[in-house]
Amino acid sequence: MRALARLVARADGRGGTALVELHGETPLLLRQTPTDGGVATVHLVGGAAGPLAGDDLRLEIEVGPGAAVRVHSVAASIALPGRTGAVSRMAVRAVVHTGATLHWLPEQLVAAAGCAHLAESRIELAADATLWWRDELICGRYGEAPGGAVVHTQVDYAGRPLLRQSLAVGPHAPGWAGPAVLGGAPATGSLLVVDPSQPAEPPTVEGSVARLPLAGGPATLWTATAPDAHTLRTHLTP
Amino acid sequence: MRPDTVVPSAVPAVEPITPPPATPPHDETVPHTHPEPGVDPHPPLARAGRALRVGIGGPVGSGKTALVAALCRAFADELRLGVVTNDIYTTEDADFLRRAGVLDPARIRAVETGCCPHTAIRDDIGANLDAVDELAEAVGPLDLVLVESGGDNLTATFSRGLVDRQIFVVDVAGGDKVPRKGGPGVTAADLLVINKTDLAPMVGADLAVMDRDARARRGDLPTLFLSIVGDPTATSVADWIRHELAHHAALHPLDVPVGPA
Amino acid sequence: MATPSLLLLLADGRFPAGAHAHSGGLEAAVAAGRVTDLASLEAFLAGRLATAGLVGAAFAAAAHRAAVAETVGSAHPARSARPSDPPAGSAGRSAALARLDAELDARTAAPALRAVSRRQGRALLRAGRTIWPDARFADLPQKPGGAHQPLVLGLLCAAAGLSRVETATIAAYGTLTGAASAGVRLLGLDPYQVQALLVGLADACDGTAADAARAADDPPERLPAAAAPLADIHAEIHATWEVRLFAS
Numbered sequence: 001m002r003a004l005a006r007l008v009a010r011a012d013g014r015g016g017t018a019l020v021e022l023h024g025e026t027p028l029l030l031r032q033t034p035t036d037g038g039v040a041t042v043h044l045v046g047g048a049a050g051p052l053a054g055d056d057l058r059l060e061i062e063v064g065p066g067a068a069v070r071v072h073s074v075a076a077s078i079a080l081p082g083r084t085g086a087v088s089r090m091a092v093r094a095v096v097h098t099g100a101t102l103h104w105l106p107e108q109l110v111a112a113a114g115c116a117h118l119a120e121s122r123i124e125l126a127a128d129a130t131l132w133w134r135d136e137l138i139c140g141r142y143g144e145a146p147g148g149a150v151v152h153t154q155v156d157y158a159g160r161p162l163l164r165q166s167l168a169v170g171p172h173a174p175g176w177a178g179p180a181v182l183g184g185a186p187a188t189g190s191l192l193v194v195d196p197s198q199p200a201e202p203p204t205v206e207g208s209v210a211r212l213p214l215a216g217g218p219a220t221l222w223t224a225t226a227p228d229a230h231t232l233r234t235h236l237t238p
Numbered sequence: 239m240r241p242d243t244v245v246p247s248a249v250p251a252v253e254p255i256t257p258p259p260a261t262p263p264h265d266e267t268v269p270h271t272h273p274e275p276g277v278d279p280h281p282p283l284a285r286a287g288r289a290l291r292v293g294i295g296g297p298v299g300s301g302k303t304a305l306v307a308a309l310c311r312a313f314a315d316e317l318r319l320g321v322v323t324n325d326i327y328t329t330e331d332a333d334f335l336r337r338a339g340v341l342d343p344a345r346i347r348a349v350e351t352g353c354c355p356h357t358a359i360r361d362d363i364g365a366n367l368d369a370v371d372e373l374a375e376a377v378g379p380l381d382l383v384l385v386e387s388g389g390d391n392l393t394a395t396f397s398r399g400l401v402d403r404q405i406f407v408v409d410v411a412g413g414d415k416v417p418r419k420g421g422p423g424v425t426a427a428d429l430l431v432i433n434k435t436d437l438a439p440m441v442g443a444d445l446a447v448m449d450r451d452a453r454a455r456r457g458d459l460p461t462l463f464l465s466i467v468g469d470p471t472a473t474s475v476a477d478w479i480r481h482e483l484a485h486h487a488a489l490h491p492l493d494v495p496v497g498p499a
Numbered sequence: 500m501a502t503p504s505l506l507l508l509l510a511d512g513r514f515p516a517g518a519h520a521h522s523g524g525l526e527a528a529v530a531a532g533r534v535t536d537l538a539s540l541e542a543f544l545a546g547r548l549a550t551a552g553l554v555g556a557a558f559a560a561a562a563h564r565a566a567v568a569e570t571v572g573s574a575h576p577a578r579s580a581r582p583s584d585p586p587a588g589s590a591g592r593s594a595a596l597a598r599l600d601a602e603l604d605a606r607t608a609a610p611a612l613r614a615v616s617r618r619q620g621r622a623l624l625r626a627g628r629t630i631w632p633d634a635r636f637a638d639l640p641q642k643p644g645g646a647h648q649p650l651v652l653g654l655l656c657a658a659a660g661l662s663r664v665e666t667a668t669i670a671a672y673g674t675l676t677g678a679a680s681a682g683v684r685l686l687g688l689d690p691y692q693v694q695a696l697l698v699g700l701a702d703a704c705d706g707t708a709a710d711a712a713r714a715a716d717d718p719p720e721r722l723p724a725a726a727a728p729l730a731d732i733h734a735e736i737h738a739t740w741e742v743r744l745f746a747s
Contacts, residue, residue, distance in 0.1 A: 151588035154720065161719075165726035168549075174703060175546025179533035180524065181727040188728050203610050205735045212731060215604035215613060223608065223728050328741050350746040352520035353684040362515040364622035365746065 001048065002056045003028040009040050009100075011066035016040075018067075028057050035069075044073035044106060051090060053082030053116045061094040063102050063129075073106035076229075078141070079117035079149060094122045097132040105238075108136040108189075108229050111169060115147035120154075127158035127215075128196050132238050136189035138229050139169050139182070148172050155192065157217035163192060184223035187232040194219040209235040257340040286487040289320070289380040291370065292479060293359065293396035296407035298389030301433040301466065305407055306386050308472035309479065310341045317381040317483075320373040321346045322366055324358050324388040347373055355388025380481065380483055392421030399485075403482050405475070409434040410443035417451035425455045429462065429478055436465040509652075510669045512676055517622035521615070522681030522745040523547060523674060527733035529685050537689075540682045541696050544675055545729045548700065549605045550708055550727040552674035555649045556711030557723045558603050559670040563663045564715045565595035566635050592638040595719075596650055600640045603647050609731035611738035614644055615747040621645035627655045635656030663715060665706040675704055680686025681745060 005028040008021035017040040024030040027048035044059075051057060063069050079088055096102045102123075109119055125131055135153060140146040146234045148170035155163040167188065169176045182188055185208065200213040201220065209224040226232035295304050308320060313319050321341060327348035336343055347369040351358040358365060370383050373375055385401055387394060396404045406427035408416045417424055424430060430452055438445055445463060452461040462474045512518050525543060528534045532683040534543050568591060607613045624646065627634055634654050649670055650733065679697055683690050683713035714723055 102549050150722070154724075155605075161602050163608065164602065164605045164720070164724035165608065166724045167726045167728070168712075174549040175542050175544070176549075178542030178546040179528045179539055179729065180543045180546030181529075181550060181729055183531075183533050184728050190728075203735045205732055205739070208732060210609065210732045212735070213610060214608060215610075216601060221608045223731050225728050225732070231742045326742050326744075349522050350743050352522065352681065353747045354519045357519045361513065362517055362519055364515060364517045364625045365520055367625060368618070368621060 001027060001050070001054070003050070003058070005030055005057075005059045007042060007060070007069070007071070008062045009067040009069045010064040011100075017069060019069075021196050027051075027055075028059060028191035031182060033072075039068040039101070039103075039220040041070045041072070044071065044203075046073070046075060046077060049078070050080055050082075051077065051088035051129070052080050053088045054086035055082065055088040055090075057088075057090045059090075059092045061092065061104075063094070063096045063100040065097045066099045066151040067097075068101040070103040071106065076107040076110050076138070078110045079115040079147070081116070081147065087116045087118055089118045089120065089228065091092050091121075092120070094123045096123065096125050096131060098126040098128055099185065100126070103132040105134050107188075108138050108232075109149070109151065110138040110141060111146035111149035112141055113144045113147055113150060115170075117147070117149045119149070119151045121152070123155045124202060125155065125157045125162070125194055129157075129194065130196070131155075131192065131194040132155065133187065133192040133194075134236055134238075136187070136232055136236065137167065137169065138232075139177075139186045139188075146170050153190075153192070155194075155219075157194060157219065160216050162194070162214060162216040162219055163221065165190075182225055185227060187226040187229050189224060189232055189236050191236040191238060192219060193209050193222070250252045251325050266397045271377040285381065285492045286483070287490040287492050289318075289370070289374070289383045290403070290479075290483050290486040291383045291385060291401045292482070293358070293385045293387065293401035293404035294407060295387040295390065295394055295396060295404060295427070296431075297391060297412060300389075300407045300409040300412060301464075302386050302389070302407050304466050305405075305431065305433065305464070305472055305475065306384050307340050308470055309384060309476055312471035312473070312476035313382065313479075314340075318377075318379065319345060320370070320377065320380045320383045321386065322349060322369040322373065322383060323347070324349050324351050324355055324366070325386055326388070342377075345377055347371065354466050355390045356394040358393065359385070359387050361397070361401060363397050366400050366453055382479065392416070392419060392423055395422045395426065402486060403428045403479075405429045405431055407431045407433050410438045410445070410448070411441045413441075414443040414445075415451075417448050417455055420455050424452070427459070428482075429460055429475070430456060431462050431475060433464050433466070435463045436467045503594065506661055506665050506669070509656060509659060509661070510672050512680060516626050517619060517746070518673065518677050519680075520745055521619065521677050521747045522685065523551070523678035523747065524730050524733045524737070525678045525681045526685060526743065526745045527737040528539075528729070529682075531540070531733065531736075533729075534682070535686070537692055537696060539687070540679070540688065540693070541699070544678060544696070544700055545684075545703065546727060547674055547678060548671060548703055549732070550725040551721040551730060552671045552704075553707050553711055553723045553725050554603075554606055554665040555674060556670040556708055557714045558599055558647065558649035558659075559652040559656070560663050560667040560712045560715035561599055561719065561722060562596060563600070563657050563661075563666040564653075565592050566654050566657035567663075568592065568595070589638055592635055593640070596638055596646075597640045598719050599650055600642065600647060602722060603649065606722075606724045606726075609734045609746075611734040612731065614738075615734070616647045616649075617642065617644035617747065619648035620651045623648055623651045623655065627658070629649060631655060631658040664708060664712040667711040667715075668705065671704050671708045672712065675700060685744070 003025035005024040012018040016038045029047045030047040031043045150168045152166040196218045204211045212221045224235035332343040349365045406423035
């Protein structure tokens with residue numbers, strides 16, 4: 001299955017945000033939901049199970065100058081096996097313009113047994129853009145060893161590299177469950193907060209959560225491992 | 239540094255630095271200025287283009303840290319001093335030195351040695367050289383940097399790429415046979431310090447035997463006997479360092495003027 | 500053409516670049532109770548090789564590529580320059596290395612790991628400046644903490660006449676041997692068994708180096724970015740310790 005979805009937001013000139021384009025294709029459907037303040041809220045609605053290996057899903061987001069968008073999803077997505085030898089792919093490309101805000105807070109990605117999945121996000125931020133970007137990965141359904149999954153996040157801030165990370169789990173990622181990478185934790189994720197109005201705070205670690213000020217901009221990465229999805233969410237709630 | 243090796247009663251509290259005893263242990267092998275009434279025994283030393291780096295090595299428990307603390311007291315008002323320690327160094331140690339008025343923690347850098355203390359001072363000296371550079375960057379030009387090794391054995395010595403002079407510290411409690419055993423520290427260090435002489439009667443160490451063996455091993459190189467309990471500023475060792483500083487200043491003339499210490 | 504001896508010299512743990520004082524995160528993993536024996540050390544090394552090992556090797560290879568860029572035409576007469584080839588000359592090298600520096604920062608989320616990489620770079624540079632005074636070190640970005648270690652390694656290996664894949668091999672191998680040696684010291688493991696474990700990882704190390712060397716042809720933003728959450732968490736915990744035996 002192939003799908004392309006597109007979300008374009010513009011400031012409406014009255015302190016609010018208008019969604020000038022909101023287009024989805026099964027299984028990648030977008031629904032605007034009631035809004036608070038000047039923020040446009042959109043939910044991703046999975047129109048089919050999956051993604052299944054072989055699916056190629058793309059989402060493009062553009063947040064115009066001064067606009068504010070929050071994206072959630074209604075349920076976790078579960079990467080499943082599909083055609084033999086095929087890979088499922090979910091690519092998100094986001095551009096956040098000057099003075100704009102994007103909060104990307106979807107539900108978890110679950111890498112089911114036998115899956116082969118690539119989640120790829122590329123985000124371009126203007127110098128005074130604000131971003132919350134959360135990725136959560138659950139390695140297998142309950143009691144299950146995951147298939148192969150890679151979560152790749154690439155963020156540029158004001159034209160400079162801010163964050164590049166690829167977390168790989170599963171049979172083709174040597175040592176992924178071992179003490180150098182996840183230490184047996186089935187849930188892991190990160191929350192990137194880019195906010196030029198917030199001063200950078202020094203790094204801290206509490207349990208299995210670290211707050212990491214990044215080098216390339218006014219940004220902090222919260223990174224965590226956890227025994228389950230619920231605990232992970234408590235670690236990565238802004 | 240492990241100031242726990244310092245006998246607590248020998249450490250002045252927050253009072254000003256205690257002057258050396260009226261009759262310090264006197265050793266004619268060490269060139270130094272004789273104190274005269276009304277005359278500062280330590281005329282201002284010539285400043286050098288870069289700090290003199292003096293390594294202080296020796297076995298675990300021989301009193302390296304106590305000697306460093308004593309030298310810090312001796313030079314407190316005289317030299318711009320920094321310390322690099324390769325020993326396990328805790329914030330408690332730093333607090334101890336600050337409370338004792340010995341040295342501002344900003345003038346101390348600790349180097350992790352990956353359980354290989356001799357490697358860090360002899361074979362792979364980069365981290366120590368970095369620490370020396372960082373001290374100068376943090377607190378300005380220095381006259382003297384003491385590089386304390388982690389406690390090791392008799393075979394450990396400093397690289398000439400790291401220090402200009404090295405002092406090897408052994409103690410009488412380690413047995414009066416130590417100088418006879420030799421090893422590069424005992425035989426080749428620029429100064430051998432035989433420490434804790436006050437304990438000699440208690441541990442049955444014969445200082446004459448140690449002196450004889452040290453001379454046999456070291457030829458013309460100097461050896462000093464020391465008891466920091468009786469001499470909390472390690473006067474004889476401090477005098478030896480002053481002498482070496484004068485040579486060092488002649489070898490490394492000052493090309494840029496620096497402010498007062 | 501480089502002699503194999505230079506490859507061995509630069510890969511040797513006794514090369515004075517401070518490797519003995521770095522455990523590659525193992526000291527913190529041991530303290531957390533995550534590495535206790537040979538089996539957990541092996542899992543640690545495999546994970547480290549696939550993450551920090553791959554990234555470090557790719558950046559060393561990319562820095563090597565930048566260092567030898569001006570000789571691309573003559574060294575490879577069979578192919579013409581590609582659009583992604585870094586520009587030749589000192590200015591081109593400086594720009595390429597500055598870009599690599601920023602890209603590696605973006606792959607190193609933990610400030611403690613950024614500082615360690617720069618500290619190790621400084622140590623390697625100190626050795627390199629004495630041993631290969633003609634290397635292109637002046638083109639490294641001037642950063643307060645020093646240049647990242649893989650960048651210095653790439654320039655050093657280029658100056659020593661080593662190939663790109665040899666450069667990547669030294670980098671990948673170093674991420675294994677430093678931590679393995681720390682394991683022997685911290686856990687009292689049998690050194691023969693630990694060497695046997697390294698033998699078992701040799702193919703993976705060579706494969707990682709080959710992947711890294713190939714990746715160096717990609718534009719900098721596409722270089723490997725393999726992440727390890729525990730590496731970041733361990734490094735920040737380690738940095739807060741009052742007493743450390745290892746610098747990382």
